[in-house]
Amino acid sequence: MLTIIKYSLKEMLNKKIFVATLVLALIFLGLYGGALYMVYHKGGNFPDLIIRSTVSSQLLGAGFYFSTFIIAFLTVLGGIGTISLELESGLLYTVLTKPITRTKFMLGKFTGLALMLIIFSVFMLSSVLILNIIMAGKVFYNFQIINIIKAVNIYFLIPLTLLAIVFFFSTRLKSLATGIVVIMLFMLGIIGGFLEQIGVLIQKQELVDIGILASLISPVDSMYRKFFSVLYDVENTPLSLISTGPFGSIHPPSGWMVIYTIVFILAFVTLAIRKFNRMDL
Amino acid sequence: MIIETHGLTKQFNGSGGCKDISLSVTEGRIFGFLGPNGAGKSTFVKTLLGLLIPTGGQARIMGQPIGNIKVRSKVGYLPELFRYHDWLTGEELLKYHAQLFHLSKGEYVKKISNVLEIVGLLGKEKQKVGTYSKGMQQRIGLAVALINDPLLIFLDEPTSALDPIGRKEVRDIIIELKKQGKTVFLNSHLLSEVESVCDEIAIINHGNLVVSGSWQDLQVGELQMEISINNYSQQIGEKLKLLAIKLEKKHNNVFLSLKNEQDVNDALKIIIENSGVITKVQTKRQSLEDLFMFWIKKEGKERC
Structure with missing residues (x-):
């Protein structure tokens, strides 16, 4: 299984989609850094510390939110190429006649891709965070290390959820169809997340319910909101109000949602492996 | 196995x-x-x-x-x-x-x-x-x-x-x-x-x-034999005709279609006993292509 993990990781790094994503991510970070500079150094003074911190949290949230989009698209486009296309092209014939079970092959592929996505997520999150620390200076919210660690671990569930969905559909649909379905599910989660936040803001329970339902189908956005709320320690800090906004979390998901997402990932991977074991190649 | x-x-x-x-x-x-x-x-x-x-x-x-x-x-x-x-x-x-x-x-x-x-x-x-x-x-x-x-x-x-x-x-x-x-x-x-x-x-x-x-097991039909003979006589021809399924003669060469390998020996014996001088002998079984076509056609007929 280690060989499959190693080569899946290596394969992803060699993919054009990875190189293209990396280049675009660097362009995004450059533009984002430029925008932060304009706001903090050329945008005039915000006399009120609370307002300044709120602006800072929104800018940080925007950075994280768009990084999530980049990570999500890399997960989907990189993932479908690795499983569906290999199945379609017959690349697996020589691999799956080796002394390795299909289960170990799938787990190896998942682990390899997951590791790469985790590394990429760490790169994106730390880049956004560092840019904010450099540009915002003392205005920047003083995060606790423990909260950063907890939040980042929750954040990893975003690419892992998408990857699990990719694996699930890769064993059932063609690569293009898999890509479309997973992106639609990702978008469903995003829209659901927005509806939930708006529902809380305007106190419309129906909107909140729709948002929760969308989160259950695609818990990606919920994990983003949870990540942001944990980062700002919403439950314990009164100042955390500054973290609300379009990219923050007025109504953070509960701890149960994290458990639900972990079960969701395990269930989708298990179902993908189950299907793969029964497939004619 | x-x-x-x-x-x-x-x-x-x-x-x-x-x-x-x-x-x-x-x-x-x-x-x-x-x-x-x-x-x-x-x-x-x-x-x-x-x-x-x-x-x-x-x-x-x-x-x-x-x-x-x-x-x-x-x-x-x-x-x-x-x-x-x-x-x-x-x-x-x-x-x-x-x-x-x-x-x-x-x-x-x-x-x-x-x-x-x-x-x-x-x-x-x-x-x-x-x-x-x-x-x-x-x-x-x-x-x-x-x-x-x-x-x-x-x-x-x-x-x-x-x-x-x-x-x-x-x-x-x-x-x-x-x-x-x-x-x-x-x-x-x-x-x-x-x-x-x-x-x-x-x-x-x-x-x-x-x-x-195996190859041998699947061989079916006739065995082809080509013999180059000096002193070919009518007597040799008549006796070979009795042995072979088919006989053709071109100059000094005789082409025979035989039932099996045993007939090869008998054909040579006929020529030698009738004062024929053999200068060349060649036998040929069916090619795989013949064999393949035979079995494929046979299967086709059975399906019909």
């Missing part, structure tokens, strides 16, 4: 594929699996290798049921539709497959240069597989199939992308593998390829096994 199948069936929604295939392959032999395009040859091989899940019957490879993980470490496979990780170099690809076989570094380093030499890719191993020509990709595929020093090698149309020189080289590799005591299961529709190397053959058509056995 290194391969044994009993009624092995793989069909797709009740049709196509291969049906009720029972055959056995002796260890150390080259087994040719023949059939027209779409006959079910690749389906059969993929089922044996565990890539397709059988819908009926049983099969054993090296005494173990198909899909046995341990057996796979002794099996090599070159698929018909070969496609490899094009972002790897030839050497990296072989290393990857060697690692999948759990070979140690010490084992695979030596083995990689060995198989590269066998398939004629030594010096090209640093090139990316994606830059290889189709023929080179088939060669690297053959190298992949040999990397674990297998006891049993499945070659599915191994020369489909090769030029005549390449085909000859692959035939030589197959013969060399046999000399090393390995068993080769050769899936092919190129009859000349099978004819020149195989000890045993099986013919499949419309998913059904038409016939299987």
Whole structure:
């Protein structure tokens, strides 16, 4: 299984989609850094510390939110190429006649891709965070290390959820169809997340319910909101109000949602492996 | 028997594929699996290798049921539709497959240069597989199939992308593998390829096994004999006519169609006893093409 993990990781790094994503991510970070500079150094003074911190949290949230989009698209486009296309092209014939079970092959592929996505997520999150620390200076919210660690671990569930969905559909649909379905599910989660936040803001329970339902189908956005709320320690800090906004979390998901997402990932991977074991190649 | 199948069936929604295939392959032999395009040859091989899940019957490879993980470490496979990780170099690809076989570094380093030499890719191993020509990709595929020093090698149309020189080289590799005591299961529709190397053959058509056995067992019909005779006489001709199914004469050459090998001796005896001087004798059995067409037509008639 280690060989499959190693080569899946290596394969992803060699993919054009990875190189293209990396280049675009660097362009995004450059533009984002430029925008932060304009706001903090050329945008005039915000006399009120609370307002300044709120602006800072929104800018940080925007950075994280768009990084999530980049990570999500890399997960989907990189993932479908690795499983569906290999199945379609017959690349697996020589691999799956080796002394390795299909289960170990799938787990190896998942682990390899997951590791790469985790590394990429760490790169994106730390880049956004560092840019904010450099540009915002003392205005920047003083995060606790423990909260950063907890939040980042929750954040990893975003690419892992998408990857699990990719694996699930890769064993059932063609690569293009898999890509479309997973992106639609990702978008469903995003829209659901927005509806939930708006529902809380305007106190419309129906909107909140729709948002929760969308989160259950695609818990990606919920994990983003949870990540942001944990980062700002919403439950314990009164100042955390500054973290609300379009990219923050007025109504953070509960701890149960994290458990639900972990079960969701395990269930989708298990179902993908189950299907793969029964497939004619 | 290194391969044994009993009624092995793989069909797709009740049709196509291969049906009720029972055959056995002796260890150390080259087994040719023949059939027209779409006959079910690749389906059969993929089922044996565990890539397709059988819908009926049983099969054993090296005494173990198909899909046995341990057996796979002794099996090599070159698929018909070969496609490899094009972002790897030839050497990296072989290393990857060697690692999948759990070979140690010490084992695979030596083995990689060995198989590269066998398939004629030594010096090209640093090139990316994606830059290889189709023929080179088939060669690297053959190298992949040999990397674990297998006891049993499945070659599915191994020369489909090769030029005549390449085909000859692959035939030589197959013969060399046999000399090393390995068993080769050769899936092919190129009859000349099978004819020149195989000890045993099986013919499949419309998913059904038409016939299987050794070369000699499958020979049917007449034996052709050409004899060059000095002092040919009418007496010789009349006696040979009684023996042969058919006789033709052109100058000093007599062409006979005989029932079996025993008649060869009798024909020669007739000529010698009647003062004929034999300068040349040549016998010819049916070519594989004749044999193949015979069995395929026979199966077609039986189906009707």
